[in-house]
Amino acid sequence: MSETDVQPERISGVVGDRIAGAVLLVLAVAAWSYSFNFTAGFMQPVGPGVFPRLVCVPLGVISLYLILRPGFNQRWPHRAALIRQGCALALLTSYGAFLEPWGFLPASLVTVILLIRLFGARWKPALVCGAVLTVGLYGLFEFALGMPLPNMPGLDW
Amino acid sequence: MDTLAFLAQGFAVAVEPQHLFLALVGCALGTLIGSLPGLGPVNGVALMIPLTFNFGLAPTAALILLVSIYYGCMYGGRISSILLNIPGDEPAMMTTLDGHPMARQGLGGKALGLSGVASFVGATVATIGLTLFAPLLVGVAIQFGPAEYFALFMLAFATIGGVTSGSLSKSFIAACLGLLLGTVGLDSVSSVPRYTFGWFEIYDGIDFIVALVGLFAISECLLFLEDTRHSDKPTLKLGSALPGMRSAWQCRSTITRSSFIGFIAGVLPGAGAALGSFLSYTLEKRWLGRHGKFGQGDPRGVAAPEAGNNAAAGGALIPMLSLGIPGSGTTAILLAMLLSMNITPGPLLFEDQPEMVWGLVAALFIGNVMLLLLNIPLVGLFARVLRAPGWFLMPMVVMVAFVGIYSLSNSAFDLYMMLAFGVLGYILRKLEIPTVPVVLGLLLGGQMEYNLRRAMSISSGDWDILWSSGISVGIYAFAATLIVAGLLFNWLVKQSR
Structure with a gap:
C-alpha cells in the first residue's frame, strides 16, 4: 500500500x-x-x-x-522519525482543541504551516502554501459547499 | 429479459445531465487522487467519502459521484505504478513489473495508453458479467434466512486471508479486532451500552468513516513522516499515449484472456483484485514466456495485469451487491460508502430499490467510457500531478481529512478518534497486520451479530440452527475449501521461489 x-x-x-x-x-x-x-x-x-x-x-x-x-x-522508525511523528500528533491534537475557540482560519493557518515544516519544506514555501491551502479549504467549505466552519471569535458573518 | 429492462431504466437515470456531470467530475477527481504517489486508491476514496456528504446530493447522485471517484482512483493508481514504480495498492504491484521498464525506455505514454484500454476492456467485461450473474445470485440469496447469512459472514471472514497478501493469522487477528471494535456502543437489540465506559460520544458506536480515514489516510501520513526526503523523483519522458491504442489491438488476445481470468478471481469471495492481476500476469508469462520479454517492458506484461485487476475489481462487486459481502479491499471501501448512505447491499436491495442498483450498474458502464476518453488524451496532465512535492501533498491530505471529518459531526471528539485510529493503523502496518480486515469487521460486525441473534431467537436458543440447513453447511464447506486452497496456493508460491 x-x-x-x-x-x-x-x-x-x-x-x-x-x-x-x-x-x-x-x-x-x-x-x-x-x-x-x-x-x-x-x-x-x-x-x-x-x-x-x-x-x-x-x-x-x-x-x-x-x-x-x-x-x-x-522496520520500526528511527528516533528522528519518531520525534517528527510525535510532533505531528501533538500538533494535530492541539489543532482539534483550538479549532473551535480560535476559529478555523487562525488555527488552521498555524497548523498547516507547522505541518508543512514538519514534512520537510523550508519556511518560505511553507508560509505561502500554508496560506493558500487554508484559504482554499475555507473557501471550498464555507462558500462552495455551504458548510459552516468555526469562525474567529467576534468575527461572525 | 427483466434485467435488460431494468438496465435500460438505470441508463435513463444515469444519463440525466446532472448525473453525467457528476460522473465526469468524479472520474477526473478520482484519477487525480489515484495518481497521487503513495496515497493509493483505497486511501484516496476513504478520504473523499466524508467530503462527498457535504455536497448535499440525492442518494442516487451521491452514489454516482462516489462510484466514479472509486473507478477513477482505480484508473489513476496505474499512473504512479508505471511512471514512478510506486504501486498505489496491492493489485497494481504486477503492473510495475513491465510498466516501469517501459517508462524507463521512454514509452511511458504508450504503457499508460495501453493500460488504459486494457483496464477499460477488463472493467467492461466484468460489468457485463455483473449484469448477467448478480440477478442469478440474488435469486439464490433471497431464500437465505438469518442462519445462512451468519454462515455467509463466517465465509467472508474465513476467506479474508486472500484479500491481503500477508500472513493468514494476522489477517484473522485484524478481523477479530474489527469485530470487537464493532460491538462498541449501544447494543441494537437490548440497548445495553457495551465497552463505552461512560463516554457518551461512542454510544452510537464507532463511526466507520472516522475509522476508515484514520486507518488509511492518517496512518499514510505518519508513514510518510518517517523519511521526508522523498523528493528524488525522476522525471521520465512520457511520449504519446496514442501508440498504446495500436499496442492494445496487438495484445487483444492477452487482454481478453486476462479479463476472464480476472473476472472469475474477482467473483470468488476473498480472492479479490490482487489474485486477479497476479494470476493473469503469471499465466500470460507462462503461456508466452518464451516469445516475450516479460519483466523488461513487454506490452503484454502491462496489458495482462491491468485487464485482470480491473475485471476482478468489477467481479468482486457481484458478491458485494447481491450478498452484501465484499470480496476485496477496495470493494470493502465501496461497501462502506453504500452503508454510509444507508444503502444496505443484499438481495433485498435488488427487490426494493432496483432503480438504485441498475442506476449504479449503468453508472459503472458510463464511468468506464468516460475514463477511457479522459485518460487517453489527458494522461500527460495527470502525470504532472506526480511532480507535486510530498511536503505539500501530505499536509493537504491531513487537512482534507480533518475538515471532512469535522464537518460530519462538528465535534472535536471525532478528530481525536480519527487520530487514534491513525496511530492504530500505523502500528498495525508496522506489525504487518493488514488494516482492511479491521474495517471489514467494523462494517459487517453489526449485521453478523444481528443475524446470529435472529437465528437464535427463531430456534429459541438452540445453536444447532446455525448448521441445520443444506445451504449453510454448503457455505461452511465452501469456506473450508477456500482456506485449504489458499494455504496450498501460498505453499506452492513459496516452493516455486
Whole structure:
C-alpha cells in the first residue's frame, strides 16, 4: 500500500509481534470478562454479551499463536522519525482543541504551516502554501459547499 | 429479459445531465487522487467519502459521484505504478513489473495508453458479467434466512486471508479486532451500552468513516513522516499515449484472456483484485514466456495485469451487491460508502430499490467510457500531478481529512478518534497486520451479530440452527475449501521461489 512495499524493509518480528500478541491477549481476556456486565434482556436467548465473547475466543487464541510463532515486521522508525511523528500528533491534537475557540482560519493557518515544516519544506514555501491551502479549504467549505466552519471569535458573518 | 429492462431504466437515470456531470467530475477527481504517489486508491476514496456528504446530493447522485471517484482512483493508481514504480495498492504491484521498464525506455505514454484500454476492456467485461450473474445470485440469496447469512459472514471472514497478501493469522487477528471494535456502543437489540465506559460520544458506536480515514489516510501520513526526503523523483519522458491504442489491438488476445481470468478471481469471495492481476500476469508469462520479454517492458506484461485487476475489481462487486459481502479491499471501501448512505447491499436491495442498483450498474458502464476518453488524451496532465512535492501533498491530505471529518459531526471528539485510529493503523502496518480486515469487521460486525441473534431467537436458543440447513453447511464447506486452497496456493508460491 505504500512505498515500503516495493522494497520491503522487513525485519524479524520476534519482539514486536510478541508485544502485540500479549497486548491483544490481554485485550481479549479483558473484553471477555467485561462482557459479563452486559445484562441480558427479557426473552433473549442470546444476550448482548455473547457475540463479543464469541469474538474474543479466536482473538485470544490467535494472539497466543502470535506470541509463540512471531512473523515479520516492517522496520520500526528511527528516533528522528519518531520525534517528527510525535510532533505531528501533538500538533494535530492541539489543532482539534483550538479549532473551535480560535476559529478555523487562525488555527488552521498555524497548523498547516507547522505541518508543512514538519514534512520537510523550508519556511518560505511553507508560509505561502500554508496560506493558500487554508484559504482554499475555507473557501471550498464555507462558500462552495455551504458548510459552516468555526469562525474567529467576534468575527461572525 | 427483466434485467435488460431494468438496465435500460438505470441508463435513463444515469444519463440525466446532472448525473453525467457528476460522473465526469468524479472520474477526473478520482484519477487525480489515484495518481497521487503513495496515497493509493483505497486511501484516496476513504478520504473523499466524508467530503462527498457535504455536497448535499440525492442518494442516487451521491452514489454516482462516489462510484466514479472509486473507478477513477482505480484508473489513476496505474499512473504512479508505471511512471514512478510506486504501486498505489496491492493489485497494481504486477503492473510495475513491465510498466516501469517501459517508462524507463521512454514509452511511458504508450504503457499508460495501453493500460488504459486494457483496464477499460477488463472493467467492461466484468460489468457485463455483473449484469448477467448478480440477478442469478440474488435469486439464490433471497431464500437465505438469518442462519445462512451468519454462515455467509463466517465465509467472508474465513476467506479474508486472500484479500491481503500477508500472513493468514494476522489477517484473522485484524478481523477479530474489527469485530470487537464493532460491538462498541449501544447494543441494537437490548440497548445495553457495551465497552463505552461512560463516554457518551461512542454510544452510537464507532463511526466507520472516522475509522476508515484514520486507518488509511492518517496512518499514510505518519508513514510518510518517517523519511521526508522523498523528493528524488525522476522525471521520465512520457511520449504519446496514442501508440498504446495500436499496442492494445496487438495484445487483444492477452487482454481478453486476462479479463476472464480476472473476472472469475474477482467473483470468488476473498480472492479479490490482487489474485486477479497476479494470476493473469503469471499465466500470460507462462503461456508466452518464451516469445516475450516479460519483466523488461513487454506490452503484454502491462496489458495482462491491468485487464485482470480491473475485471476482478468489477467481479468482486457481484458478491458485494447481491450478498452484501465484499470480496476485496477496495470493494470493502465501496461497501462502506453504500452503508454510509444507508444503502444496505443484499438481495433485498435488488427487490426494493432496483432503480438504485441498475442506476449504479449503468453508472459503472458510463464511468468506464468516460475514463477511457479522459485518460487517453489527458494522461500527460495527470502525470504532472506526480511532480507535486510530498511536503505539500501530505499536509493537504491531513487537512482534507480533518475538515471532512469535522464537518460530519462538528465535534472535536471525532478528530481525536480519527487520530487514534491513525496511530492504530500505523502500528498495525508496522506489525504487518493488514488494516482492511479491521474495517471489514467494523462494517459487517453489526449485521453478523444481528443475524446470529435472529437465528437464535427463531430456534429459541438452540445453536444447532446455525448448521441445520443444506445451504449453510454448503457455505461452511465452501469456506473450508477456500482456506485449504489458499494455504496450498501460498505453499506452492513459496516452493516455486
